[in-house]
Amino acid sequence: MESPLNMDTSLSGLRVLVVEDEYFIATDVARAITDAGADVVGPVPQLDQGLALADCEQLDAAVLDVHLEGGFSYAIAESLTRRGVPYLLLTGYDSWALPEALQDAPRLTKPIQLRTLTAHLRALLGDAPCP
Amino acid sequence: MQQQVPVVEDGIAEGLVSGSPAVARLRGLARSGASGERIVQQAEVELAAQRESEERLRSAVEAGQLALWEWNLDSGEMHWSDENYRMLGYPIGAVEPNYHAWADRLHPEDRAGTEAAIRAALNGDGKYRHEYRILRPDGTILWTLGRGSFSYDRVRRPVRMIGAMIDITDRRNAEASRSMLIGELQHRVRNILAVVRSIFARTVEAGGAIDDIALHFTGRLDALARTHVIATRNPGATLDLENLLREELLAAGFASDPRVTLYGPDVPLDSKSAEIIGLALHELTTNAVKYGALNFPNARIEISWVVNLRYGCDPQLILTWREQGVPIVEVLPVHQGFGSEFIREGLPYRLGAETELVFTGGGARCTISLPLPGIPA
Numbered sequence: 001m002e003s004p005l006n007m008d009t010s011l012s013g014l015r016v017l018v019v020e021d022e023y024f025i026a027t028d029v030a031r032a033i034t035d036a037g038a039d040v041v042g043p044v045p046q047l048d049q050g051l052a053l054a055d056c057e058q059l060d061a062a063v064l065d066v067h068l069e070g071g072f073s074y075a076i077a078e079s080l081t082r083r084g085v086p087y088l089l090l091t092g093y094d095s096w097a098l099p100e101a102l103q104d105a106p107r108l109t110k111p112i113q114l115r116t117l118t119a120h121l122r123a124l125l126g127d128a129p130c131p
Numbered sequence: 132m133q134q135q136v137p138v139v140e141d142g143i144a145e146g147l148v149s150g151s152p153a154v155a156r157l158r159g160l161a162r163s164g165a166s167g168e169r170i171v172q173q174a175e176v177e178l179a180a181q182r183e184s185e186e187r188l189r190s191a192v193e194a195g196q197l198a199l200w201e202w203n204l205d206s207g208e209m210h211w212s213d214e215n216y217r218m219l220g221y222p223i224g225a226v227e228p229n230y231h232a233w234a235d236r237l238h239p240e241d242r243a244g245t246e247a248a249i250r251a252a253l254n255g256d257g258k259y260r261h262e263y264r265i266l267r268p269d270g271t272i273l274w275t276l277g278r279g280s281f282s283y284d285r286v287r288r289p290v291r292m293i294g295a296m297i298d299i300t301d302r303r304n305a306e307a308s309r310s311m312l313i314g315e316l317q318h319r320v321r322n323i324l325a326v327v328r329s330i331f332a333r334t335v336e337a338g339g340a341i342d343d344i345a346l347h348f349t350g351r352l353d354a355l356a357r358t359h360v361i362a363t364r365n366p367g368a369t370l371d372l373e374n375l376l377r378e379e380l381l382a383a384g385f386a387s388d389p390r391v392t393l394y395g396p397d398v399p400l401d402s403k404s405a406e407i408i409g410l411a412l413h414e415l416t417t418n419a420v421k422y423g424a425l426n427f428p429n430a431r432i433e434i435s436w437v438v439n440l441r442y443g444c445d446p447q448l449i450l451t452w453r454e455q456g457v458p459i460v461e462v463l464p465v466h467q468g469f470g471s472e473f474i475r476e477g478l479p480y481r482l483g484a485e486t487e488l489v490f491t492g493g494g495a496r497c498t499i500s501l502p503l504p505g506i507p508a
Contacts (some may be wrong), residue, residue: 065317092318092320111328
C-alpha cells in the first residue's frame with residue numbers, strides 16, 4: 001500500500017476552507033495548502049465565521065480545528081457533511097475525548113506534520129480529478 | 132459455580148423463621164413444661180429484642196443512605212426501603228413497589244444495559260452489580276451502583292432477589308471532570324508544541340546569524356514560558372497587565388530603567404490574552420533593546436493603557452507603546468519580520484484586536500486595542 005507521503009500532494013485549483021483559532025497554526029496550515037497549489041478560504045479563528053464560510057462558499061475540502069474559541073466545530077462539520085464536502089480534523093485531543101459524531105472522522109493529531117497535511121487532504125479527495 | 136447459588140427451602144418466610152434462635156428457645160421452653168404465661172412472657176422478650184434489632188438495622192440503612200429492595204419473583208411483589216423511594220424520586224409509599232416502578236426511573240440510555248445486567252445475573256451466578264443512571268421526574272440525574280443477589284429453589288428456579296443501591300453521583304462527576312482535565316491538558320500541550328514549532332520555523336526564516344536566531348528563539352520561548360508558568364500555577368487565574376510588562380522588562384534586563392514609564396489601571400488578563408499580549412510585548416521590548424529607545428541613553432518609552440467601558444459591549448483595553456528620542460534609522464529587517472507580522476496580523480486574528488505599528492523618527496509607536504470579554508463592566 002502506498003503511504004500518503006508518496007502520493008500526489010498537488011491540490012491545484014481546489015478551494016480549501018481552514019478554520020483554526022491558533023494564529024501560528026492557522027497560518028502554517030494555510031501556507032502549506034497554498035504551496036500545494038490550492039486556494040485557501042479563510043483562515044478564520046471563530047466558529048460563526050467558519051460556519052458562514054462553510055454554508056456559503058464554494059469548497060472542495062476543509063481543515064477544521066476541533067476545539068475553537070467559543071465551542072467545538074461540530075456545526076461546521078455537519079454543514080460540510082450536508083454539502084458533501086470532505087473535511088480533515090485537527091485536534092489535540094485523543095479520540096476518546098471527542099464527541100461520538102466526530103470519532104470516526106479523518107483527523108490529524110497536533111502537532112501536525114505540515115508535509116503530510118496536503119497528502120492527507122489529497123487522499124481525502126480520493127480519485128476526484130484534479131482540474 | 133452451581134454450589135454458590137443460594138437455595139431457599141420450603142418457601143422463604145417459613146424457612147427463615149422456623150430456624151431462628153428465638154423460635155428454638157420458645158420451643159425449648161414449651162418442651163420443658165413451662166407455663167403458658169411463662170412462654171408468653173418469653174415471646175414478648177424475644178419480640179422486643181427483634182424490634183430493637185430491626186430498628187437498629189433500619190437506622191443503619193438510613194444513615195448509610197442505602198436503598199434496599201427485596202423482590203419476590205413468584206408474586207412480583209417488592210419491598211423497598213424509604214431511601215429507595217427517595218432515590219427513585221417517589222414520595223415514600225406513593226407507588227406500589229414493583230419492577231416497572233423501578234424500571235420507569237431508569238435513564239433511557241441506560242435502561243437496556245441495566246435490564247441486561249439483571250438478566251445476566253439471573254441466568255448466571257445470581258450476582259448482580261451494575262452502575263446506571265436514574266432520571267427523576269424533576270429532571271435530576273443520579274448515578275447509582277446497584278448490587279444484589281438472586282436466590283433459587285432446588286430446581287434452580289429463581290424465587291427472590293435482594294439488593295441495595297447507593298448514590299455514586301459525586302464519584303461519577305469527579306471521574307468526568309478528571310477526564311475533561313486530562314483532555315484539556317493534552318489539547319494545551321499539543322497546541323503549544325505546534326505553536327513553538329511554528330515560532331521556530333519563522334524565526335529561522337527571518338534569517339540572520341545562527342547566534343542571533345538562537346537568541347531570538349529562546350527569547351520568544353521564554354516569553355511564552357513566563358505566561359504559561361503564571362497561568363498554570365493557578366488554573367483560571369488572571370495575569371495583571373502591568374506584572375506582565377514588568378516581567379518582560381526584567382527578563383530583558385531593564386527592570387527599573389529610568390527611561391521607561393508605565394502607567395495604567397489594574398487589568399486582569401485571562402491566560403490566552405496574556406500569552407498573546409506577552410509575546411507582543413516581548414517583540415516590542417526586543418526591538419527597543421536592539422534598535423529603539425533602550426539602545427539610546429537619551430530616549431524614552433512611555434507605556435500607558437486605559438480600559439474603556441462601553442455600554443452593551445465588552446470593555447476595551449487600549450495600550451499605547453510610545454518611544455521618543457530614537458534617532459532616525461533606516462527600516463530594519465526586523466520591522467518586516469516575525470514581531471511586526473505578529474502584532475499586525477496575529478493579535479487581530481487571535482484576540483480580535485485592532486493594532487497599529489509604525490516606526491517613525493522618534494522610535495516605535497504601537498497601539499493595541501482589544502475587547503476584554505472576561506471583565507465585568
